[in-house]
Amino acid sequence: MDNNYNYAFLDEGSKREIRRASLKAVAIPGYQVPFGSRELPIGRGWGTGGIQLTLSLIGPGDVLKVIDQGSDESVNAVNIKKFVGLTTDVKTTVKTEEATIIQTRHRIPETPMKEGQILVLQVPMPEPLRIVEPREEITKKMHAEGDYSPMWLLLYESLIRYGRITVASEYPCLVEGRYIMNPSPIPKFDNPKLDGADCLFLFGAGREKKIYAIPPHTRVIPLAFDDVPFEKESFPGRRCRLCGSGGTYLDELFDSATGEKYYQCSDTSHCQEVRGCI
């Protein structure tokens, strides 16, 4: 632990400000709360929103898990864990059920999260309406007025053109029937995990200076038409090559020697648990 810096890097005033913004976000599920995002020694656009949330929340009693693409060992996850460790000495884990705070990029763990746990998601583009309107001034009004017709139109046009909705990750969802929210670039596969969950989801966008939240037991519904249900990514007939799981999100890999395609769990710690390695 580097004692030249304050506990968890940021000064206490900054941490308090971030917690205040988080509380407001919890009180208005799905609403993007602006905050004075601080600059960190980690690249802006590399998860600084999530890191600021983690730094503002973390205390000596916490157990931290950091994942990127579902993996605890991915370079970015390792780097973030190292940075938090440098200024906190907090205990870390790879086991989902052991962690009090999990910071993640692009995935929600396969193991369901429990009451008392917080999942901190890193968000590049918090504004779900950005794909239909580039100007913040206008999207703020659209949210205020609940005017989401351009978004519905986008989905409808995709349906007409391709016969299905082609939005990949970052699939927009409606939170408690009020705000449309960007769930961060998680795959559609993970969207249903946000609905009626037992844990708290906090979303941090450092570069865009926004925090938003989904408190436990909140209704989070991916946008879909009555006659065209929401459709997740699917891996029909595929199983993880290592643990044999069939119901998980799979990475598609190519054998470096033979070029043969194979599949493997994206959530590496879940995969290891199934195999009894951890």
Next chain:
Amino acid sequence: MAYVAVSGGEEAIEASIRLLRYYRSGSDKDLDLEALENKLSLLVDRVMGEAGFYSRRYAALALKQSEGCVEEAVFLLRAYRSTLTRKYYSTVVNTEEMRMVRRISAAFKDIKGGQILGATYDYTHRLLNFSLAREDAPALRESVRQELEAQVPLTVEPCTRVSSELKGEGLIDSCPEDDANPFDVTEALLEFPAPRSARLQTLARADTGFLSGMAYSALRGYGLAHPTVGELRTGLAELCVPYPLDESQSIYVGEILITEAETFTEADDKDRLKLAVGYGAVFGRNENKAIAMAILDRELEANGPYPAQSEEFVLTHGDSLEMNGFLSHLKLPHYVTFQSKLDAVRKTRGGKA
């Protein structure tokens, strides 16, 4: 095994950092900070400006640490800045009182207070000077010192800006004095429409190349007509902070080198014309950035259909840390989202996922 590619992150990072040491170790010659600070001073100015952090020594250190990469150096200073407590806002600086080292006007031949050409590369021939490849630095320093000592120093009196003459004539709008604390974009989210103080702060901290390109687009027809540089001045401005025990008193804390530009453009004034002013001020001697800032200040005030006139477009895309942070994040793994994209693309083609 192929999946090693996605694990083993920790060792890979350590090895990568060792390789950076290798790249910095290419010569036995050290990069002396004093030399960097004083002999790459325009680079130091640029880094300090984009970082929003005035320290020549730390800017030089950041450049040394980052192999001279401007955005990395800005990044280091910004991150360091986050750890510092903000104790004061300075009192309002009246730049008319700066100790000028250069002052020119492209609008009038003769201006009150006079023009001072000062140091500029504008009138040099850009021919590579091969003799600098082997330069005797102490001899250079000594000869410049002797030259200076042989001269009788002139005093430069503080003087009003060119624009104040035109304001007196009613050709430029006069605004009421407003010494309210500025909106600070480093402490709060910039929202639109933005107050002018937020606009100016954002432009002053913006990436030099971005501002130059945006201002250039406005000059080339994607904006208003050709502005005139009413005044460009560089000098040392004194900074004071309020005295904590008596707010009516202030304490001098030091001086900073800044460059300030004012541009004039003709604008509608009901059935007549007037001159509209654009304002730019940046750390150090970064003249093109100051001029670009002044141009964009005016373009944004005018508002219009072009990118350089769109406040949200200009103010959200010019921050070095933000643009380079987000661009570089594309190098991070996107296995999950790409898998999702593949799924979406394959399903429209009727194939199996």
